[in-house]
Amino acid sequence: MKDHISVLQIDLSTQQIIIEKRKDLTVFLGGVGTGIKLLEENMIPEMDPYHERQPIIFSIGPLETIYPAVTKVAALFRSPLTGELGESYAGMRLGMAMRFAGYDAIVISGKAKNPTYLYISNNKIEFKNAESLWGIDTEETGRLIRDIELGTGLRSIVRIGLAGERKIPFAAVNVDTYRHFGRLGLGAIFGSKRLKGIVIHGNGNETIQNKKEFKRMYDEIYSKVVETDHMEKYHGIGTSINIKPLNNMNSLPTRNLQQSNFEYANEISGESFAKEMLFRKMACSGCPIGCIHVAVQRKKFGDPMEYSWSGISYDHELIFAVGSFLGIGNKDDILSLIEIIELLGLDCMSTGVLLGWITEAYQRGLITNEQIGRPIAFGDVEGYQHIIKNIVYGSNDFYKTISRGTNYASEVYGGKEFAAVLGKHEMAGYHTGYGNLLGMTIGARHSHLDNGGYSLDQTTKELDKNKLIDDLIREEIERNIQNCLVICLFSRKIYDLKTVVDALKAIGIEYNTEQLMDLGKEIYKMKVRIKKKMGYDYDTITFPKRFFETETLHGKLNEDIAKELLSMYIQKMDEICGENIDLFSKKETEKKLI
Structure with missing residues (x-):
């Protein structure tokens, strides 16, 4: 294996590219170890998270892709939501593409003059004009980039939606459609740098010296992954299997945490989704499990019997955030909210918790019809769709304020006592x-x-x-x-x-x-x-x-x-x-x- 960490440094302002071979970084192995060290070296703590010199760091580890279920990429940055450490993880093909493009870490700084996406491969890095992609949702952006960047090999496409472009502090980065750097606002940092996305295309290779020992170890781990029950729940029902047991033990946050159990938990459980909505399972590159559960949602758009369909991934955290937390007990309604949130490029968990706080704040008279643009109540799917769109488009001062997250909104309008945030970060589904x-x-x-x-x-x-x-x-x-x-x-x-x-x-x-x-x-x-x-x-x-x-x-x-x-x-x-x-x-x- 290599005796160094290969660090690709990209300056969007000057379009300068430097490749460093850092022997000293090997002590940190990779991933969050390398990433946190590079963040400390490159960050400017006294400057705003959106300052152009603040870095975005992606980092993989030495086991990436070559062992089962070693699939993630660590992202380190300064969070615009909390003002402090931003750390997020995503899978799909990104880690594999980075590895076979030859980069253990990527450090991005600066700010592009115009909307840009990066093309990174083994032997070239290009700054490509993304003005025609600016303002386009995450799904269409991915489709258009795939049409432009034809070719074979190990490719990953990450991109932002309108939420990132507009620097919403809980904007996400979409990774190969079904995964995300979802929490703490990495999408907003992309937007502040006018970085619409990144294409990484790797077709290199690495040599493993002791093939016999590696195969023995690989087989041992693979056997544990697929032949024991350690990961069975992730392949079977997925993390959404948590809905019913959490509900039964009074631990499922419901209606802005006014309750800890939900009368419609069975209807939105993982078992119910699997029986009625599941149509495929997917896996990140290098993983035999297939924990990504994708539901099919049909939409009638005309007569007679004219339908379109969408494939929407779901898991426990998303069902909690726009299901129980909002008092929504219908699977189609949950999927419709997940879809609009992800097309716009928001983090679903933070969005759901914010919507829960807005609903209770409205009920208590802290915010008004005029500010929201309509009444809102728990379970009001159309109302939530209206609010989500306005959070991104910032149609008035109220929406510009709440778009800064639940903690900030509660400081301005009151209701901090029922804002479900910990460390300025919206709670998870427990x-x-x-x-x-x-x-x-x-x-x-x-x-x-x-x-x-x-x-x-x-x-x-x-x-x-x-x-x-x-x-x-x-x-x-x-x-x-x-x-x-x-x-x-x-x-x-x-x-x-x-x-x-x-x-x-x-x-x-x-x-x-x-x-x-x-x-x-x-x-x-x-x-x-x-x-x-x-x-x-x-x-x-x-x-x-x-x-x-x-x-x-x-x-x-x-x-x-x-x-x-x-x-x-x-x-x-x-x-x-x-x-x-x-x-x-x-x-x-x-x-x-x-």
Whole structure:
């Protein structure tokens, strides 16, 4: 394997391109490790997230594509939604295309003079005019680029919609139609740089020296993936299988978290979607699972019996966000909202939570008919479609304000006590207990995937405060390791530390479990350091009252206990960040200017 990390640097302002071979970055393995280091090197913490010198970083890991379920790409940036760390992951073909184009990381800075998309391949990088694509939705943009960029090989197309162009702070980046860099506003950063999209076309190859050992290790992991029950639920029903059990345990956020169970949970469950709407399953490149579930939605547009159809991917988080959270119990209605959100290029989870807050704020008289343009109530699909379009087009001052996200909207219009945000980031589809509440609040990117607090709640009968804090930190450190590689977190139980050590060794990379844990801890410390540089203050964290008013798996939560847990976490975090783990070496680089 290579003894360096190949970093492609692209300046949109000057159209300068530099390829660096960074030997010092190999200690970070790849993925979030390489990405967070490059972010720290390139970010300007005192400047606005939209400043043209702020970087976008994409990074893959050494196991990318060549082992089962190692499919993701890490994106690092400064979030326009929270003002601090932006970290997002996506799969489909992007990681494979990057690997076989020969780039372990891509750093994009600057601002194009005109709307632009990038074409990146093994031997050329081109800046292509995207003025004819500006203003076009994500689906049509993808189709037009596919028509332009003909050819064979391993290709991926990422692009933004109107939400990104208009710098909506929770705009997403669409990846090969069915996956997204969905959270924290990467799409808005694309838009601020006038970057409509990126085409990556890789047709290179790499040689594995010890083919026998690699095959043995590959077969072992493949067997665990397809022949055990570790990943069966992801292939079968998919993550939407979570709807019914979460509902049964009082943990499914409903009607802006006024409830934690939904009377129509059975109708919008994964089982119901699979039985009535599912028409295909897809997989990211290099994954045998096929966890991407695509529903077919028919639309009548004329008589007699004239129909069009759309293929719309769904999962637990999307069904929660525009289903239970909005009081919508009809599958077709949920799919129609997912479709408009993704065509416009918004993050579905943040959009759904914002719509929930708007509905309750309207009911309480904090916002008016005149501002919205019509009445709104839970379950009003046409009303939500109206609001979604106006969020993107910014038709009045009200829509320009709420387009900045739920936290900002609640600061302007009131209703912070029932705004379902943690760390300025809209909640995910779980209301399970203290682990979830604290985990999303203090996680590096305020995500349920940072430390799996929602899962810890489901395996805990009685609260052990010290154990919960230790488990949250350990989980975050271990997930940093997995995200260095960049393993799909659905397969996290398969890629335990021993398996990771063996998988790396089979391709010539020597690490032991202690070194991996040191790396995970160093990344944890880097994230805390970067967040503080960006102005995030752990001592100012608060919890909205709504999280203590609604039943969870463990009953209603106590605000004083939550504050105590937060204090304990901060103390433990400060202890870890005070430890000296020096993984840094002198920067060794070879540059190639093209």
